[in-house]
Amino acid sequence: MDMSQSIGTASDLVLETLKAGLEIEFGRGAGEALAHRFLEAEEADFRWDARVEERWIGTYESADDEDFELDRIAICGRLDGRWFCATMLVDGDGNPHGMMGCRQFRSLVRARDAMLHAH
Structure with missing residues (x-):
């Protein structure tokens, strides 16, 4: 049997699972507020994982002298509905x-459309 779901549905499921786990740990009603705090604290990771499409924009020119290179990537996706x-x-x-x-x-x-026109 093969089960599949859209990435948007999967990302919503991850957030719902996070909320449920936090409610088990910290009590009813706490899950929603804490989940949004987790989302704010780790927003880049959550959004990256929730992407459905991506487009390379170019290299990132840092003001600091960093030892590694970063790329600028435009993404679109769905998170928290x-x-x-x-x-x-x-x-x-x-x-x-x-x-x-x-x-x-x-x-x-x-x-x-916004992702395709990002620069």
């Missing part, structure tokens, strides 16, 4: 190191 477009800083191994900006949209079409 909302479509978004974000510009991420990603290393050569595909690990996010930060987020330069993020906008939310009502539909995948608008989020994808």
Whole structure:
């Protein structure tokens, strides 16, 4: 048997599972608030994992003299029931190191359009 689901559904499921686990640990009602704090603290990682599409924009020119290079990647995806477009800083191994900006949209079409026009 093969089960599959869209990445948007999967990312919503991850957030719901996080909320449920936090409610078990900290009591009823605490899960929602704590889940949003986790989301804020680790937003770049959550958004990177929730992406459905990505587009390379270019290398990241850092003001600091860093020993490694980062790329700017435009992504679109769905997290917590909302479509978004974000510009991420990603290393050569595909690990996010930060987020330069993020906008939310009502539909995948608008989020994808924003990703395609990101610079």
